[in-house]
Structure formats: C-alpha cells, structure tokens
Amino acid sequence: MKRIVRAPAKLNLGLDAPFVHPDGSIEWRMVMTSIGLSDHLQIETTNRHSKIRIFSDSSFLPNDKRNLAYQAAHLFLTKMNIQTGLEISIKKNIPVAAGLGGGSTDAAAVLRTLNEIFETGLSFDELAQIGAQVDSDVPYCVFSRTALVSGRGEIVTPLKKLPKMWFVLAKPNISVSTPRILKQVATTPVSHPPIDELLAGIEDSDYDRIAANIGNSLECITSASHPQIDTLKSRLIEYGADGSQMSGSGPTVFGICRTESRAHRVYNSLSGFCHETYITQPECDTHPAF
Numbered sequence: 001m002k003r004i005v006r007a008p009a010k011l012n013l014g015l016d017a018p019f020v021h022p023d024g025s026i027e028w029r030m031v032m033t034s035i036g037l038s039d040h041l042q043i044e045t046t047n048r049h050s051k052i053r054i055f056s057d058s059s060f061l062p063n064d065k066r067n068l069a070y071q072a073a074h075l076f077l078t079k080m081n082i083q084t085g086l087e088i089s090i091k092k093n094i095p096v097a098a099g100l101g102g103g104s105t106d107a108a109a110v111l112r113t114l115n116e117i118f119e120t121g122l123s124f125d126e127l128a129q130i131g132a133q134v135d136s137d138v139p140y141c142v143f144s145r146t147a148l149v150s151g152r153g154e155i156v157t158p159l160k161k162l163p164k165m166w167f168v169l170a171k172p173n174i175s176v177s178t179p180r181i182l183k184q185v186a187t188t189p190v191s192h193p194p195i196d197e198l199l200a201g202i203e204d205s206d207y208d209r210i211a212a213n214i215g216n217s218l219e220c221i222t223s224a225s226h227p228q229i230d231t232l233k234s235r236l237i238e239y240g241a242d243g244s245q246m247s248g249s250g251p252t253v254f255g256i257c258r259t260e261s262r263a264h265r266v267y268n269s270l271s272g273f274c275h276e277t278y279i280t281q282p283e284c285d286t287h288p289a290f
C-alpha cells in the first residue's frame with residue numbers, strides 16, 4: 001500500500017522555558033502553530049524486503065536510523081508487532097535544523113500514516129505518546145494544529161484556529177545546534193514571554209493582541225552567538241511586519257503580517273537581504289492530508 005502525505009512545518013508563536021527539571025530536561029510552555037511550508041512523504045509497504053528504507057532529495061539528511069522518520073516507523077511497527085518492509089521517500093521543502101520541526105513533523109506524518117495503512121485505530125494522543133520517544137516536538141506535530149504545548153512537549157492542548165494572517169520566514173545561512181542552545185537554558189537568565197496574553201489574543205481571535213505578544217525565551221541565547229537573528233528581526237519590522245521573532249532554537253526568524261499584500265512587500269524587501277525566505281500562512285486547522 002502507498003500513501004502520499006504532507007508534513008507541515010511548525011512555528012513557535014510563543015516559547016517559554018519556565019524551569020529546568022532536576023534531570024536536566026526543560027519544562028516547556030509553548031504556543032505552536034503549523035504552516036503551509038511542508039515536506040511531502042511517500043510511504044509504501046513492500047514485501048520485497050523486511051527493512052525500513054529512507055530516501056530523500058536532501059543531501060543534508062541521514063537516511064538511516066538517525067532519520068526521525070525511520071525512528072517513528074521503527075517504534076510504531078515494533079509496538080504494533082507488525083512485520084513489513086517499508087520505503088519512505090521524503091521530498092524535503094522544510095529547511096533542515098532551522099527551528100521549524102522538519103524532522104519532528106516527518107516523524108509525526110509517518111505515525112499518522114502507518115496508523116491509517118494498518119488500520120490500528122490509535123488516537124492522536126496515543127500516536128503522540130509514541131512520538132514523544134523520538135523528539136519533544138513530535139507530539140505537537142501529530143496534531144499539527146495551533147496548540148499550547150507543555151511538559152517536555154508531551155502535553156498538547158489544541159487551541160482555537162488562528163485569525164487570518166501571513167508569515168514571512170527568513171532562514172539565515174548559519175547552523176544552530178539545538179543541544180548547545182538548550183544546555184545553556186539552565187545557566188542563562190532568560191526572559192519569559194507573555195504566553196497568557198498570547199493565549200487570550202488567540203481565544204479572542206484578536207490579530208493585534210497576538211502580534212503584540214509573540215515571544216521566545218531562547219532568542220537571547222541563540223542571538224548572543226548569532227547576531228544575524230536580531231538584524232533579521234529588525235529588518236522584518238522595518239519592512240512592515242507587525243511582529244517578528246525566532247522560531248524554536250533558531251535560526252529561522254519570522255515576521256507576522258495581517259494581509260497578503262503586506263506580506264509580499266516584506267518578502268520582496270527581505271529577499272535581497274536573506275536568500276532563503278518563505279511566505280506562508282497558518283495550516284488550515286484540519287489534520288494535514290495531501
């Protein structure tokens with residue numbers, strides 16, 4: 001059997017790290033949404049072999065057990081005691097290691113799709129529990145709809161659909177190590193963004209309140225070693241975005257715009273400054289199908 005599915009990227013509209021647990025893991029309080037920028041996965045069962053084979057059009061991706069899509073498939077087949085060969089082909093549109101959850105969303109797409117192919121009837125909460133063993137963003141990506149994410153990423157509380165808005169993304173040509181950023185949370189005084197204000201804005205479908213209350217605790221850590229983050233943020237505002245910030249541990253920075261025409265103006269102005277730019281919208285809040 002074969003399925004072709006989309007795996008949407010995620011953005012952190014709000015990211016707070018209230019505290020670090022004694023075991024070193026971080027307690028998250030994040031408002032995340034999914035966007036049109038997506039990977040495309042072809043997932044096919046086969047009896048030609050009994051392995052999980054990963055193919056991708058990106059030379060940046062591991063195609064062995066280091067690939068998060070592989071890890072999700074292996075966990076699912078083992079848990080459900082299913083013997084089959086599997087071939088997963090990834091058309092990579094989401095920049096890798098960019099703070100956009102590219103690996104996590106591929107893993108989540110594999111879990112949703114295998115659940116459909118084998119008619120195992122697991123709930124999204126059950127799929128998210130499997131996904132939590134891969135990476136802390138996979139539980140959110142199983143739902144891939146605007147949500148409050150807390151705990152170690154395993155508590156996903158769906159929120160109201162966002163009001164109409166546009167995002168302009170800029171991925172600077174720098175690589176950020178998530179582990180190196182997260183290691184510093186315990187020892188760096190970080191700001192705590194107004195997550196409750198952001199939640200109230202979403203509840204009231206109030207674009208202005210949302211745009212005024214985005215924030216990311218990790219920004220000060222990543223931008224300390226990558227000043228391009230602050231430069232991009234300022235440029236997005238200067239070119240007309242109503243708010244701007246880094247997604248996840250970076251380096252992608254996004255601007256938020258009320259209208260498509262404003263977004264195109266910001267995108268065109270930015271393209272001359274940053275070569276990897278994207279214009280996109282929140283994913284329609286139904287589960288991603290192709």
Ligand SMILES: C[C@@](CO)(OP(=O)(O)O)[C@H](O)COP(=O)(O)OP(=O)(O)OC[C@H]1O[C@@H](n2ccc(N)nc2=O)[C@H](O)[C@@H]1O
Nearest residue numbers: 024025026099100101135136137178179182183248249250
């Ligand atoms: C920061 C966020 C926010 O959405 O976005 P991304 O930048 O990844 O997109 C993610 O939650 C992030 O999720 P994720 O990358 O899964 O974090 P984790 O799995 O907890 O940790 C990622 C890596 O950092 C390491 N790690 C984590 C916490 C910590 N205090 N020290 C670490 O060294 C972990 O061992 C792991 O190798």
Ligand SMILES: Nc1ncnc2c1ncn2[C@@H]1O[C@H](COP(=O)(O)OP(=O)(O)O)[C@@H](O)[C@H]1O
Nearest residue numbers: 066067068096097098099100101102103104106
């Ligand atoms: N399917 C995948 N897509 C993207 N990255 C992957 C995938 N599988 C494993 N990785 C690895 O996971 C790391 C995190 O990638 P990604 O999830 O894109 O970043 P981020 O967590 O910053 O959004 C990268 O080092 C990448 O090599």
